[in-house]
Every structure is written in C-alpha cells, then in structure tokens.
Amino acid sequence: NKQIYPWAVNVNGLRDTKHGSWQGQFMANFKRGSGDNAGVAGGLNDRAIYTAEVTAFYPNGFGLYNMAGNVSEWVFDVYRPLSNLDFAANNDDVNPVRGNVYRTIEKNENGEAERDSMGRVKTRQVTDAEAKNRRNYQRGNVINFLDGDSLSNATYGYGQTTLVSDKSRVYKGGSWNDRAYWLSPGTRRYMEEEQASSTIGFRCAMDRMGSPEGNKTKTGNFWKTKKQKR
Structure with a gap:
C-alpha cells in the first residue's frame, strides 16, 4: 500500500513495524504551537520556519511532494457549510464536488x-x-445547488448576512503556519477565489481507476488457486 501523505520515508507509512524505522514520525512542515514554527519532522526542528523548497521533505508513496504541510492547497469545491448534508441526501457520497x-x-x-x-x-x-x-x-450552473430549497432554507447574501458566496473556494491541508490538526484531508476552510495568501498554493492531485496498488494488480477480490489433493 502506498501512503497518500508522507508520514514516513517508505511506502508502508505509519504501519511500518520494522526495527529502527521512522514509524509514526511526521515528515512535514507545520506549526507546533503558538510562536513555534519549527514543526515536527523526525525530531524537534524541521529546519523550515517558513515555506521550504519543494523537495525539502520526502515525497509520498506516489512520488508527490508536499502533500502535507508547507502550504495549504486550493481545491475545486465551492464552499458551503451544508455541502456534506446536501450530498448525503442525494446518495452522492463518493468523491462529491460542488461547483460544476x-x-x-x-x-x-x-x-x-x-x-x-x-x-x-x-x-x-x-x-x-x-x-x-x-x-x-x-x-x-449548479454552484448554488440546493441553496434556498425547502429542506435547508439556506440562503447566502454575500456581504449582507454571510461571507460565503459562489466564489468561495475550499482549501485543505495544513501550511507552515498551521497546527497539525489541519494536515488532515477531512478539514475544510474557505476563501474567495480571487484572494491570495502566503499559506495557500497549488499541489498535484491524483485520482485513478482500478486498484490502488497500480496497473499490475487487477481490480476485485482474487486468490491463488490451489491444487486439490487426490
């Protein structure tokens, strides 16, 4: 199994039980606490108080750099606080996206x-x-999907009752100035798509068909056949 986030220097990530391995140690650039931007990267100092070079930390199992820490990343989703409930109501819970x-x-x-x-x-x-x-x-244009419908009664008057608009894009991941909590891919924050920040950038994104192990492994359950004894 190849890990998505570079928590270790090998493809087994946190599940590595080999003696002397980097088991459970973070390999990322993020903030430890108030005023402490040294991070935790196999020790008490990640040597990157601000943003670091792309190749400063180990890549993940897919060869992608900076998938944790350094900068947060813009994603395609338009932000709504109730998006998860909207998608669940329509049985659209596999890689849902708002903003088409x-x-x-x-x-x-x-x-x-x-x-x-x-x-x-x-x-x-x-x-x-x-x-x-x-x-x-x-x-x-379905950016405002289910806004103001009879179930949610949610309306977004940008600049009047909320700062959420059709240009509010989600960004994920922790940056050099964020605590470890924000490194989780499940966290969601937002900012207007026309704005910029020293903590937000772009990263490569991957989604693939078939098995996660690669093209050489076929999809589905399969077992080796055994010859029956006569």
Missing part, C-alpha cells in the same frame, strides 16, 4: 467547432433550456 459549470462545444452555423487563435476548441456554458431534459443535471 457545465460547458459544451461552441459551433458555427455549419455545425463545426469554433477555435480560438491558439487552435483550441471554444466552449460555452450550457443553458438551462438545454439541460432541463437531462437526467444527470438540469441546470448549466
């Missing part, structure tokens, strides 16, 4: 795809009229 703006290819009068000056195919937002008869979505 569905797009389609922009075509000319001959039905041919339009291209920009770089040769890229142009797209436009799907209109509500085009989407109304679809089964998987009925609106082109």
Whole structure:
C-alpha cells in the first residue's frame, strides 16, 4: 500500500513495524504551537520556519511532494457549510464536488467547432433550456445547488448576512503556519477565489481507476488457486 501523505520515508507509512524505522514520525512542515514554527519532522526542528523548497521533505508513496504541510492547497469545491448534508441526501457520497459549470462545444452555423487563435476548441456554458431534459443535471450552473430549497432554507447574501458566496473556494491541508490538526484531508476552510495568501498554493492531485496498488494488480477480490489433493 502506498501512503497518500508522507508520514514516513517508505511506502508502508505509519504501519511500518520494522526495527529502527521512522514509524509514526511526521515528515512535514507545520506549526507546533503558538510562536513555534519549527514543526515536527523526525525530531524537534524541521529546519523550515517558513515555506521550504519543494523537495525539502520526502515525497509520498506516489512520488508527490508536499502533500502535507508547507502550504495549504486550493481545491475545486465551492464552499458551503451544508455541502456534506446536501450530498448525503442525494446518495452522492463518493468523491462529491460542488461547483460544476457545465460547458459544451461552441459551433458555427455549419455545425463545426469554433477555435480560438491558439487552435483550441471554444466552449460555452450550457443553458438551462438545454439541460432541463437531462437526467444527470438540469441546470448549466449548479454552484448554488440546493441553496434556498425547502429542506435547508439556506440562503447566502454575500456581504449582507454571510461571507460565503459562489466564489468561495475550499482549501485543505495544513501550511507552515498551521497546527497539525489541519494536515488532515477531512478539514475544510474557505476563501474567495480571487484572494491570495502566503499559506495557500497549488499541489498535484491524483485520482485513478482500478486498484490502488497500480496497473499490475487487477481490480476485485482474487486468490491463488490451489491444487486439490487426490
């Protein structure tokens, strides 16, 4: 099993029981306490009071650097405090995401795809009229999914009653200026997508089809066949 976060220097991560291993030790850049940004990285000092070089800490089992600590990362989700309840009500609890703006290819009068000056195919937002008869979505812009519906009664008047808007994006992960609590992938904070911070950046994200062990291992349960004794 390859770990997502670099808690150790090998692919077994926290489950490593080998004598002399880095079992259970953090390999990340984060804040230990008030005024103490030395972090915990196999010792009492991670030698990175602020942000560090990308390769300063060990990568995870997939070869990705800085998946814990150093900077928090923007994610695609538009923030809503009730998103988890909204998705659960629709049985959409596997990698749910809020913020889709569905797009389609922009075509000319001959039905041919339009291209920009770089040769890229142009797209436009799907209109509500085009989407109304679809089964998987009925609106082109579903960022405010279930806002103000009869169940949640949630409305977001940005600048009047809340600081949450359709441009409020989720960011996850702990930075060099965050406590270890925020290193958990389950934590969620938000900020306007047009703003910036010295503690937030971008990271690589991975999602794969099939087994987590890689392409050489097939999906599903399988066991070695044994010859029966006669």
